[in-house]
Amino acid sequence: MAGNRLNLIFQKLDKNAIIPYDLLLLADPSKDLIEQYIKLSDIYIARQNEEAVGVIALFPLTPDAVEIKNVAVRPEFQGKGLGSYLIENAINTAVHNKQKSICIGTANSSVGQLYLYQKHGFEITEIKKDFFINNYPESIYENGIQAKHMVLTRQL
Numbered sequence: 264m265a266g267n268r269l270n271l272i273f274q275k276l277d278k279n280a281i282i283p284y285d286l287l288l289l290a291d292p293s294k295d296l297i298e299q300y301i302k303l304s305d306i307y308i309a310r311q312n313e314e315a316v317g318v319i320a321l322f323p324l325t326p327d328a329v330e331i332k333n334v335a336v337r338p339e340f341q342g343k344g345l346g347s348y349l350i351e352n353a354i355n356t357a358v359h360n361k362q363k364s365i366c367i368g369t370a371n372s373s374v375g376q377l378y379l380y381q382k383h384g385f386e387i388t389e390i391k392k393d394f395f396i397n398n399y400p401e402s403i404y405e406n407g408i409q410a411k412h413m414v415l416t417r418q419l
C-alpha cells in the first residue's frame with residue numbers, strides 16, 4: 264500500500280490540538296464554512312517523517328453515517344498517492360467504527376476529485392444545485408468551469 268512505500272502515518276488529531284487551517288483551506292476556501300463543521304469532526308492527519316502533509320475530516324451526519332467534509336494534500340506532495348491513502352484510511356476508519364455509510368461532496372468543476380472518489384468506490388447520489396453560488400461570496404473556477412453545484416457521492 265502507498266502508505267508503507269511513502270513512509271506515512273495516519274493519525275487522529277487530539278481534540279485540543281491546533282487545527283491545521285493551512286491544509287483545510289486548500290480544499291475549502293471559506294474559513295466560515297470550515298468553522299461550521301470542523302469542531303464537530305474527527306480530524307486525521309497524514310504525516311511523513313513527522314511533517315503534516317495531508318488532512319481528512321470526518322463529520323458525523325447520524326450515529327452511523329459520516330461525511331468527508333474536507334480532504335487535502337500539501338501541493339508539493341500531491342500526485343504521489345497521498346489523497347488515495349487518506350481516502351482509503353478514512354473508509355477503513357468508518358468501517359472500523361461500524362458506520363453504514365460514508366459520503367463526500369465536491370463541486371461540478373472538480374473533475375479530478377470526482378475521478379478520485381469514484382475510483383475509490385463512491386457513487387454519485389445527489390446534486391445540491393447552486394450550493395457554491397449560495398454559500399461562497401466569490402465565484403470559484405476550476406478547469407475553466409464555474410463551481411456551481413455540489414455533487415454528492417456515497418458508499419457502504
Ligand code: ACO
Binds near residue numbers: 342345367368
Ligand atoms: N485532477 C486530475 N486528477 C487528479 C486530481 C486532480 N485535481 N487529483 C487526483 N487526481 C488523480 C490522480 O491522477 C490519481 O490518478 P491515478 O490513481 O489513476 O494515478 C488519483 O487521482 C489519486 O491521486 P493521489 O496522488 O492519491 O491524490 P493527491 O495526493 O493529489 O490528492 C487531492 C488528491 C486531495 C484532491 C489533492 O489534489 C488536493 O489536496 N487538492 C486540493 C484540495 C482539494 O481539492 N480537495 C478536495 C475538495 S472536496 C472536499 O474536500 C470534500
Ligand code: ACO
Ligand atoms: N477526456 C478528457 N478531456 C477531454 C476528453 C476526454 N475523453 N475529450 C475531450 N476532452 C477535452 C479536451 O482536452 C479539450 O480540452 P481544452 O478545450 O481545455 O483543450 C476539450 O475537451 C475539447 O476537445 P476536442 O478536441 O474538441 O474534443 P474531441 O475532438 O476529442 O471530441 C469527443 C470529444 C466527441 C468526446 C471524442 O473524444 C470522442 O468521439 N470520444 C469517443 C466517443 C464519445 O465518448 N462520445 C461522447 C459520448 S456521450 C454522447 O455521445 C452523448
